[in-house]
Amino acid sequence: MDKVGRIVEFVLELDRLKAVTRKVRPLGQERYENSAEHSWHLAMLALSMAPYAPPGTDMDRVIHMLLVHDIGEIDTGDTLFFVEAGRVERKAAEEQAASRILSLLPDGQGAPLLDLWREFEAGESREARFAQAMDRAAPVLLNLANDGQSWRENGVRHEQVAGRVGPPVAAGCPALWDHIAGRLDAARDAGWYGMG
Structure with a gap:
Protein backbone atom coordinates (compact mmCIF):
# COMPACT_ATOMS: atom_id res chain seq x y z
CA MET A 1 0.00 0.00 0.00
CA ASP A 2 1.35 3.46 -0.84
CA LYS A 3 1.81 6.17 1.78
CA VAL A 4 -1.37 8.04 0.94
CA GLY A 5 -3.27 4.76 1.12
CA ARG A 6 -1.87 4.13 4.60
CA ILE A 7 -2.95 7.59 5.73
CA VAL A 8 -6.44 6.95 4.36
CA GLU A 9 -6.50 3.59 6.16
CA PHE A 10 -5.54 5.39 9.40
CA VAL A 11 -8.22 8.05 8.97
CA LEU A 12 -10.87 5.42 8.25
CA GLU A 13 -9.79 3.52 11.36
CA LEU A 14 -10.23 6.74 13.36
CA ASP A 15 -13.80 6.95 12.08
CA ARG A 16 -14.57 4.01 14.37
CA LEU A 17 -14.19 6.39 17.34
CA LYS A 18 -17.60 7.78 16.37
CA ALA A 19 -19.11 4.44 17.44
CA VAL A 20 -17.67 4.57 20.97
CA THR A 21 -20.53 5.68 23.20
CA ARG A 22 -19.91 7.67 26.36
CA LYS A 23 -22.19 8.21 29.37
CA VAL A 24 -23.09 11.90 28.91
CA ARG A 25 -25.74 13.20 26.55
CA PRO A 26 -25.08 16.21 24.32
CA LEU A 27 -27.25 19.18 25.23
CA GLY A 28 -30.84 18.74 24.12
CA GLN A 29 -30.25 15.19 22.85
CA GLU A 30 -31.66 11.85 23.95
CA ARG A 31 -28.63 9.97 22.60
CA TYR A 32 -25.24 9.72 24.29
CA GLU A 33 -22.19 11.50 22.95
CA ASN A 34 -19.44 9.53 21.26
CA SER A 35 -15.71 9.73 21.89
CA ALA A 36 -14.96 11.45 18.59
CA GLU A 37 -17.27 14.38 19.29
CA HIS A 38 -15.97 14.47 22.87
CA SER A 39 -12.41 14.94 21.54
CA TRP A 40 -13.54 17.73 19.20
CA HIS A 41 -15.45 19.39 22.04
CA LEU A 42 -12.35 19.30 24.26
CA ALA A 43 -10.21 20.85 21.54
CA MET A 44 -12.71 23.70 21.20
CA LEU A 45 -12.91 24.11 24.99
CA ALA A 46 -9.11 24.32 25.17
CA LEU A 47 -8.95 26.92 22.39
CA SER A 48 -11.65 28.94 24.12
CA MET A 49 -9.94 28.70 27.52
CA ALA A 50 -6.48 29.51 26.10
CA PRO A 51 -6.37 32.95 27.82
CA TYR A 52 -6.62 31.08 31.15
CA ALA A 53 -3.87 28.56 30.41
CA PRO A 54 -0.64 28.89 32.38
CA PRO A 55 1.80 31.32 30.73
CA GLY A 56 3.90 29.65 28.05
CA THR A 57 1.43 26.84 27.36
CA ASP A 58 1.86 25.50 23.82
CA MET A 59 -1.76 25.36 22.67
CA ASP A 60 -0.93 23.48 19.47
CA ARG A 61 0.54 20.72 21.62
CA VAL A 62 -2.57 20.75 23.85
CA ILE A 63 -4.90 20.45 20.84
CA HIS A 64 -2.85 17.59 19.41
CA MET A 65 -3.02 15.79 22.77
CA LEU A 66 -6.76 16.21 22.97
CA LEU A 67 -7.24 14.89 19.46
CA VAL A 68 -5.31 11.68 20.21
CA HIS A 69 -6.04 11.12 23.91
CA ASP A 70 -9.03 8.78 23.39
CA ILE A 71 -8.13 6.96 20.16
CA GLY A 72 -7.32 3.79 22.11
CA GLU A 73 -11.01 3.59 22.95
CA ILE A 74 -11.57 2.35 19.39
CA ASP A 75 -10.38 -1.03 20.71
CA THR A 76 -11.17 -0.74 24.42
CA GLY A 77 -14.40 1.26 24.56
CA ASP A 78 -15.09 4.01 27.06
CA THR A 79 -15.33 3.47 30.81
CA LEU A 80 -16.98 5.86 33.23
CA PHE A 81 -14.23 8.04 34.75
CA PHE A 82 -15.30 7.16 38.29
CA VAL A 83 -14.86 3.37 37.90
CA GLU A 84 -11.76 2.47 39.91
CA ALA A 85 -11.60 -1.32 39.40
CA GLY A 86 -9.27 -2.37 36.60
CA SER A 125 3.90 18.76 31.54
CA ARG A 126 2.12 22.11 31.64
CA GLU A 127 0.36 21.19 28.39
CA ALA A 128 -0.74 17.78 29.66
CA ARG A 129 -2.13 19.28 32.87
CA PHE A 130 -4.11 21.85 30.88
CA ALA A 131 -5.35 19.16 28.47
CA GLN A 132 -6.37 16.92 31.37
CA ALA A 133 -8.22 19.83 32.95
CA MET A 134 -10.27 20.19 29.77
CA ASP A 135 -10.91 16.43 29.63
CA ARG A 136 -12.11 16.32 33.23
CA ALA A 137 -14.13 19.55 33.05
CA ALA A 138 -16.13 18.97 29.85
CA PRO A 139 -18.32 16.11 31.17
CA VAL A 140 -18.89 18.10 34.37
CA LEU A 141 -20.02 21.11 32.34
CA LEU A 142 -22.43 18.90 30.38
CA ASN A 143 -23.77 17.36 33.58
CA LEU A 144 -24.29 20.79 35.10
CA ALA A 145 -26.20 21.82 31.97
CA ASN A 146 -28.17 18.53 31.90
CA ASP A 147 -29.32 18.52 35.54
CA GLY A 148 -26.74 15.87 36.44
CA GLN A 149 -27.99 13.36 33.84
CA SER A 150 -24.93 11.10 33.81
CA TRP A 151 -24.31 11.43 37.55
CA ARG A 152 -27.88 10.41 38.36
CA GLU A 153 -27.93 7.54 35.84
CA ASN A 154 -24.61 6.11 37.04
CA GLY A 155 -24.82 6.69 40.79
CA VAL A 156 -22.01 9.27 40.86
CA ARG A 157 -21.84 11.18 44.14
CA HIS A 158 -20.82 14.79 44.77
CA GLU A 159 -17.73 13.64 46.67
CA GLN A 160 -16.57 11.60 43.67
CA VAL A 161 -16.90 14.53 41.29
CA ALA A 162 -15.24 17.04 43.61
CA GLY A 163 -12.52 14.59 44.66
CA ARG A 164 -11.56 13.14 41.28
CA VAL A 165 -12.28 16.10 39.00
CA GLY A 166 -11.34 19.00 41.24
CA PRO A 167 -7.58 18.40 41.62
CA PRO A 168 -6.74 17.97 37.91
CA VAL A 169 -8.94 20.87 36.80
CA ALA A 170 -7.58 23.15 39.54
CA ALA A 171 -4.00 22.14 38.65
CA GLY A 172 -4.42 22.65 34.91
CA CYS A 173 -6.80 25.61 34.73
CA PRO A 174 -7.58 27.23 38.09
CA ALA A 175 -10.02 29.74 36.56
CA LEU A 176 -12.16 26.93 35.17
CA TRP A 177 -12.17 25.14 38.51
CA ASP A 178 -13.21 28.38 40.22
CA HIS A 179 -16.14 28.53 37.80
CA ILE A 180 -17.15 24.91 38.40
CA ALA A 181 -16.58 24.41 42.15
CA GLY A 182 -19.52 26.38 43.51
CA ARG A 183 -21.82 24.95 40.87
CA LEU A 184 -21.09 21.43 42.13
CA ASP A 185 -22.44 22.36 45.56
CA ALA A 186 -25.54 23.89 43.97
CA ALA A 187 -26.01 20.68 41.96
CA ARG A 188 -25.86 18.69 45.21
CA ASP A 189 -28.51 20.94 46.74
CA ALA A 190 -30.65 20.42 43.63
CA GLY A 191 -30.38 16.61 43.93
CA TRP A 192 -28.45 16.12 40.68
CA TYR A 193 -26.13 13.38 41.98
CA GLY A 194 -26.69 9.65 42.12
CA MET A 195 -27.08 7.61 45.22
CA GLY A 196 -24.08 5.33 44.34
Whole structure:
Protein backbone atom coordinates (compact mmCIF):
# COMPACT_ATOMS: atom_id res chain seq x y z
CA MET A 1 0.00 0.00 0.00
CA ASP A 2 1.35 3.46 -0.84
CA LYS A 3 1.81 6.17 1.78
CA VAL A 4 -1.37 8.04 0.94
CA GLY A 5 -3.27 4.76 1.12
CA ARG A 6 -1.87 4.13 4.60
CA ILE A 7 -2.95 7.59 5.73
CA VAL A 8 -6.44 6.95 4.36
CA GLU A 9 -6.50 3.59 6.16
CA PHE A 10 -5.54 5.39 9.40
CA VAL A 11 -8.22 8.05 8.97
CA LEU A 12 -10.87 5.42 8.25
CA GLU A 13 -9.79 3.52 11.36
CA LEU A 14 -10.23 6.74 13.36
CA ASP A 15 -13.80 6.95 12.08
CA ARG A 16 -14.57 4.01 14.37
CA LEU A 17 -14.19 6.39 17.34
CA LYS A 18 -17.60 7.78 16.37
CA ALA A 19 -19.11 4.44 17.44
CA VAL A 20 -17.67 4.57 20.97
CA THR A 21 -20.53 5.68 23.20
CA ARG A 22 -19.91 7.67 26.36
CA LYS A 23 -22.19 8.21 29.37
CA VAL A 24 -23.09 11.90 28.91
CA ARG A 25 -25.74 13.20 26.55
CA PRO A 26 -25.08 16.21 24.32
CA LEU A 27 -27.25 19.18 25.23
CA GLY A 28 -30.84 18.74 24.12
CA GLN A 29 -30.25 15.19 22.85
CA GLU A 30 -31.66 11.85 23.95
CA ARG A 31 -28.63 9.97 22.60
CA TYR A 32 -25.24 9.72 24.29
CA GLU A 33 -22.19 11.50 22.95
CA ASN A 34 -19.44 9.53 21.26
CA SER A 35 -15.71 9.73 21.89
CA ALA A 36 -14.96 11.45 18.59
CA GLU A 37 -17.27 14.38 19.29
CA HIS A 38 -15.97 14.47 22.87
CA SER A 39 -12.41 14.94 21.54
CA TRP A 40 -13.54 17.73 19.20
CA HIS A 41 -15.45 19.39 22.04
CA LEU A 42 -12.35 19.30 24.26
CA ALA A 43 -10.21 20.85 21.54
CA MET A 44 -12.71 23.70 21.20
CA LEU A 45 -12.91 24.11 24.99
CA ALA A 46 -9.11 24.32 25.17
CA LEU A 47 -8.95 26.92 22.39
CA SER A 48 -11.65 28.94 24.12
CA MET A 49 -9.94 28.70 27.52
CA ALA A 50 -6.48 29.51 26.10
CA PRO A 51 -6.37 32.95 27.82
CA TYR A 52 -6.62 31.08 31.15
CA ALA A 53 -3.87 28.56 30.41
CA PRO A 54 -0.64 28.89 32.38
CA PRO A 55 1.80 31.32 30.73
CA GLY A 56 3.90 29.65 28.05
CA THR A 57 1.43 26.84 27.36
CA ASP A 58 1.86 25.50 23.82
CA MET A 59 -1.76 25.36 22.67
CA ASP A 60 -0.93 23.48 19.47
CA ARG A 61 0.54 20.72 21.62
CA VAL A 62 -2.57 20.75 23.85
CA ILE A 63 -4.90 20.45 20.84
CA HIS A 64 -2.85 17.59 19.41
CA MET A 65 -3.02 15.79 22.77
CA LEU A 66 -6.76 16.21 22.97
CA LEU A 67 -7.24 14.89 19.46
CA VAL A 68 -5.31 11.68 20.21
CA HIS A 69 -6.04 11.12 23.91
CA ASP A 70 -9.03 8.78 23.39
CA ILE A 71 -8.13 6.96 20.16
CA GLY A 72 -7.32 3.79 22.11
CA GLU A 73 -11.01 3.59 22.95
CA ILE A 74 -11.57 2.35 19.39
CA ASP A 75 -10.38 -1.03 20.71
CA THR A 76 -11.17 -0.74 24.42
CA GLY A 77 -14.40 1.26 24.56
CA ASP A 78 -15.09 4.01 27.06
CA THR A 79 -15.33 3.47 30.81
CA LEU A 80 -16.98 5.86 33.23
CA PHE A 81 -14.23 8.04 34.75
CA PHE A 82 -15.30 7.16 38.29
CA VAL A 83 -14.86 3.37 37.90
CA GLU A 84 -11.76 2.47 39.91
CA ALA A 85 -11.60 -1.32 39.40
CA GLY A 86 -9.27 -2.37 36.60
CA ARG A 87 -7.96 1.14 35.88
CA VAL A 88 -4.32 0.04 35.41
CA GLU A 89 -5.30 -2.78 33.06
CA ARG A 90 -7.60 -0.50 31.06
CA LYS A 91 -4.86 2.10 30.61
CA ALA A 92 -2.39 -0.56 29.47
CA ALA A 93 -4.93 -1.90 26.95
CA GLU A 94 -5.66 1.64 25.77
CA GLU A 95 -1.95 2.35 25.23
CA GLN A 96 -1.59 -0.87 23.24
CA ALA A 97 -4.58 0.14 21.13
CA ALA A 98 -3.24 3.67 20.57
CA SER A 99 0.07 2.18 19.49
CA ARG A 100 -1.67 -0.17 17.04
CA ILE A 101 -3.77 2.59 15.51
CA LEU A 102 -0.96 5.13 15.22
CA SER A 103 1.34 2.53 13.66
CA LEU A 104 -0.99 2.55 10.63
CA LEU A 105 0.61 5.86 9.61
CA PRO A 106 3.62 5.62 7.27
CA ASP A 107 7.20 6.74 7.88
CA GLY A 108 6.91 6.84 11.66
CA GLN A 109 4.32 9.65 11.59
CA GLY A 110 2.48 7.96 14.45
CA ALA A 111 5.44 7.93 16.86
CA PRO A 112 5.22 11.61 17.89
CA LEU A 113 1.45 11.24 18.28
CA LEU A 114 1.95 8.24 20.57
CA ASP A 115 4.45 10.33 22.54
CA LEU A 116 1.71 12.97 22.94
CA TRP A 117 -0.75 10.27 24.06
CA ARG A 118 1.75 9.16 26.70
CA GLU A 119 2.48 12.74 27.75
CA PHE A 120 -1.24 13.34 28.25
CA GLU A 121 -1.56 10.18 30.35
CA ALA A 122 1.45 11.08 32.52
CA GLY A 123 0.00 14.54 33.19
CA GLU A 124 3.37 15.99 34.11
CA SER A 125 3.90 18.76 31.54
CA ARG A 126 2.12 22.11 31.64
CA GLU A 127 0.36 21.19 28.39
CA ALA A 128 -0.74 17.78 29.66
CA ARG A 129 -2.13 19.28 32.87
CA PHE A 130 -4.11 21.85 30.88
CA ALA A 131 -5.35 19.16 28.47
CA GLN A 132 -6.37 16.92 31.37
CA ALA A 133 -8.22 19.83 32.95
CA MET A 134 -10.27 20.19 29.77
CA ASP A 135 -10.91 16.43 29.63
CA ARG A 136 -12.11 16.32 33.23
CA ALA A 137 -14.13 19.55 33.05
CA ALA A 138 -16.13 18.97 29.85
CA PRO A 139 -18.32 16.11 31.17
CA VAL A 140 -18.89 18.10 34.37
CA LEU A 141 -20.02 21.11 32.34
CA LEU A 142 -22.43 18.90 30.38
CA ASN A 143 -23.77 17.36 33.58
CA LEU A 144 -24.29 20.79 35.10
CA ALA A 145 -26.20 21.82 31.97
CA ASN A 146 -28.17 18.53 31.90
CA ASP A 147 -29.32 18.52 35.54
CA GLY A 148 -26.74 15.87 36.44
CA GLN A 149 -27.99 13.36 33.84
CA SER A 150 -24.93 11.10 33.81
CA TRP A 151 -24.31 11.43 37.55
CA ARG A 152 -27.88 10.41 38.36
CA GLU A 153 -27.93 7.54 35.84
CA ASN A 154 -24.61 6.11 37.04
CA GLY A 155 -24.82 6.69 40.79
CA VAL A 156 -22.01 9.27 40.86
CA ARG A 157 -21.84 11.18 44.14
CA HIS A 158 -20.82 14.79 44.77
CA GLU A 159 -17.73 13.64 46.67
CA GLN A 160 -16.57 11.60 43.67
CA VAL A 161 -16.90 14.53 41.29
CA ALA A 162 -15.24 17.04 43.61
CA GLY A 163 -12.52 14.59 44.66
CA ARG A 164 -11.56 13.14 41.28
CA VAL A 165 -12.28 16.10 39.00
CA GLY A 166 -11.34 19.00 41.24
CA PRO A 167 -7.58 18.40 41.62
CA PRO A 168 -6.74 17.97 37.91
CA VAL A 169 -8.94 20.87 36.80
CA ALA A 170 -7.58 23.15 39.54
CA ALA A 171 -4.00 22.14 38.65
CA GLY A 172 -4.42 22.65 34.91
CA CYS A 173 -6.80 25.61 34.73
CA PRO A 174 -7.58 27.23 38.09
CA ALA A 175 -10.02 29.74 36.56
CA LEU A 176 -12.16 26.93 35.17
CA TRP A 177 -12.17 25.14 38.51
CA ASP A 178 -13.21 28.38 40.22
CA HIS A 179 -16.14 28.53 37.80
CA ILE A 180 -17.15 24.91 38.40
CA ALA A 181 -16.58 24.41 42.15
CA GLY A 182 -19.52 26.38 43.51
CA ARG A 183 -21.82 24.95 40.87
CA LEU A 184 -21.09 21.43 42.13
CA ASP A 185 -22.44 22.36 45.56
CA ALA A 186 -25.54 23.89 43.97
CA ALA A 187 -26.01 20.68 41.96
CA ARG A 188 -25.86 18.69 45.21
CA ASP A 189 -28.51 20.94 46.74
CA ALA A 190 -30.65 20.42 43.63
CA GLY A 191 -30.38 16.61 43.93
CA TRP A 192 -28.45 16.12 40.68
CA TYR A 193 -26.13 13.38 41.98
CA GLY A 194 -26.69 9.65 42.12
CA MET A 195 -27.08 7.61 45.22
CA GLY A 196 -24.08 5.33 44.34
